[in-house]
Amino acid sequence: MLVNASEMLTKAKAGHYAVGHFNTNNLEWTKAILQTAEEMKSPVIIGVSEGAAKYMTGFKVVADMVKAMDKALGITVPVALHLDHGSYEGAKACIDAGFTSIMFDGSHYGIEENVEKTKELVALAHEKGLSIEAEVGSIGGEEDGVIGAGEVADPEECKMIADLGVDFLAAGIGNIHGKYPANWKGLDFVALDKIQAKTGTLPLVLHGGTGIPADMIAKAIDLGVSKINVNTECQLSFAEATRKYIEAGKDLEGKGFDPRKLLAPGVDAIKATVREKIELFGSAGKA
Numbered sequence: 001m002l003v004n005a006s007e008m009l010t011k012a013k014a015g016h017y018a019v020g021h022f023n024t025n026n027l028e029w030t031k032a033i034l035q036t037a038e039e040m041k042s043p044v045i046i047g048v049s050e051g052a053a054k055y056m057t058g059f060k061v062v063a064d065m066v067k068a069m070d071k072a073l074g075i076t077v078p079v080a081l082h083l084d085h086g087s088y089e090g091a092k093a094c095i096d097a098g099f100t101s102i103m104f105d106g107s108h109y110g111i112e113e114n115v116e117k118t119k120e121l122v123a124l125a126h127e128k129g130l131s132i133e134a135e136v137g138s139i140g141g142e143e144d145g146v147i148g149a150g151e152v153a154d155p156e157e158c159k160m161i162a163d164l165g166v167d168f169l170a171a172g173i174g175n176i177h178g179k180y181p182a183n184w185k186g187l188d189f190v191a192l193d194k195i196q197a198k199t200g201t202l203p204l205v206l207h208g209g210t211g212i213p214a215d216m217i218a219k220a221i222d223l224g225v226s227k228i229n230v231n232t233e234c235q236l237s238f239a240e241a242t243r244k245y246i247e248a249g250k251d252l253e254g255k256g257f258d259p260r261k262l263l264a265p266g267v268d269a270i271k272a273t274v275r276e277k278i279e280l281f282g283s284a285g286k287a
């Protein structure tokens with residue numbers, strides 16, 4: 001069932017668990033995420049970056065695929081289709097394409113421009129029943145070719161954006177997209193505590209969920225994080241399983257080259273990763 005992400009995240013915040021946001025890249029990813037969420041009776045957010053949407057030939061194609069697959073698989077758990085790190089134009093396009101949730105990432109603008117654009121998109125999204133995530137303090141690492149330094153958000157700026165009526169807020173606390181370097185200092189819990197003190201019951205979002213140790217995840221949830229984004233980890237598990245299949249020469253045996261066989265170990269690996277994260281985030285059985 002496609003819904004916006006507002007209610008599932010409000011419940012998560014009140015219930016002290018987090019809902020996983022898993023990025024999709026194609027049909028296989030989407031199917032693996034939907035089936036695993038259903039098996040675990042967990043609410044789920046399917047995230048799509050603008051780059052991944054372009055790869056899949058457009059926002060409308062993504063929205064139609066996710067909706068049709070959700071229906072065809074008889075999914076009963078709440079599923080939100082969410083634009084990840086949307087530009088101003090991309091966010092508007094997704095409202096029209098049939099997404100149920102958007103993120104507007106205005107963190108690279110000055111705070112005044114971020115406020116102005118977020119405010120406008122909050123009105124547009126809410127008018128159509130979508131939920132909206134905004135961002136303060138850029139997330140480190142690389143996403144779709146944009147490299148961020150991993151800032152720590154200013155709690156006052158977080159409050160300014162929260163007061164615009166956004167449904168959930170991504171605030172940088174030293175988290176990074178992609179793999180974490182060996183010398184990473186960890187999440188800034190002092191900053192997270194201050195941000196939550198300013199934003200109250202607003203669900204907070206932790207980007208860069210790949211490779212954050214379980215104890216840090218638990219502490220982040222304890223301090224108000226209700227949505228955790230996972231992208232790279234599914235890609236790594238898919239690639240590793242596919243590599244093993246090919247290195248074992250299985251694509252050369254019989255009809256092992258058939259994409260339904262060739263991609264199957266990768267899909268199973270994504271499912272295992274999604275399952276592990278849902279357990280870690282505590283959202284199993286919460287649908």
Ligand SMILES: [Zn+2]
Nearest residue numbers: 139207208229
């Ligand atoms: Zn992100």
